[in-house]
Amino acid sequence: MKKIARYVLGGVLAVTLAACSNDQDFYYQDTARVRLVGPEVWTVGSDSLTFSFVTYPADTTEKVMMVDAVVMGTPQDHDRTANIVVDNDRTTATAQQYSLPATVTIPAGKTTAAFPVTLRRDASLQQQTVRLYIKVAPSDDFQPGVNEENHLLLVWNDILSKPQNWDKLQEFFGQYSDTKYRFMIANAGGITDFDTDQLSWGELMNLRIKFQNALQEYNDAHPGNPLKDENGVLVEF
8 A cells, every 4th residue: 555655656756747847837948028918907818908998087088008018937037028019900909099008128127117008088989999919029038928827918998888877966957968978977076886875965065066067167168159969969967
């Protein structure tokens, strides 16, 4: 029995060592590799990022997402360069709707470096969602990481959707329209979720007065051209 146990233990050890060796070969193969990691608040550990401009003020025209290029290997005593490219077959955003560097420098002694991906806002995003698929391309210093982590998909839009609780909000703000809702978000002082379970009757009434005053200011600033919604109806609160 002891002899059999030794054989079993030896076999398990051999398989384990082989697996570790295979893992190392798979990940590195004596070549440093790079994987992409998006900001945790937006990606939540996945390989994709979803963002909407809808709750941001109208003068917010872009959003910068910081992406980490992470080395799968050891630090070196010199700067190294990773190449970042756009996969056009998997991208629907136009070149005017984003920007990112073509290369990222990993400093000497480091195994990670952050780089910005700028998502831009334009009128088309109110009607459609766009996608940007970026990935690591081979360079003199790095090869792409494993398939699951050698890329990052960024998805964004500026599309409004009618709040599910509008039947409760209608008492305060009247008939729903996208134009009205966007005006509310822009003038609510940072409030983006008009939750009737969180906001009191008095708070909602104060918001109504605030929107009425903001609407009056808008209309005064645009004589003969008061704010109308997407159906051509005057916006009222």
